[in-house]
Amino acid sequence: MRAVVDTNVLISAGLSPGGNAARVVDAWRADRFTWITSPHLLAELARTFEARKLKGRINWSPRQRAEIVALLATFAEVVEPAVLVDVCRDPDDNRVLEAAVAGSADCIVTGDGDLLALAAYESIPIVTPARFLAVLAAAP
Helix, strand or coil, X not given: CEEEECHHHHHHHHHCCCCHHHHHHHHHHCCCCEEEECHHHHHHHHHHHCCHHHCCCCCCCHHHHHHHHHXXXXXXXXXXXXXXXXXXXXXXXXXXXXXXXXCCCCEEECCCHHHHHHCEECCEEEECHHHHHHHHHHCC
């Protein structure tokens, strides 16, 4: 299975280490799926980790946050979207869709209500972390 995991899922994993978002990260670490990302999504993650509103709330140290970005840059499949998308009001959401198309993703995993409202893009389902975990559990 190939999936684009939205930045908000990683942030949720840091805020709630026992939640579904953290279980998605654990599934990736266990090689249960291929994580697809892009240079833009990696930069967004790094910026978000440094946001003032997260300081002191996220369960990872600055070093751990930097290591997560480095791990994704090294071990996720980093794609360079060739086609720009402009269907969402938030440009960052468009970058998620672009990565999914460029990486031939089987799904997009997000907690973002705007993306979830689309339900799918270019036949790529957009699902919550809980739904994604159910799909992984049902896979052979």
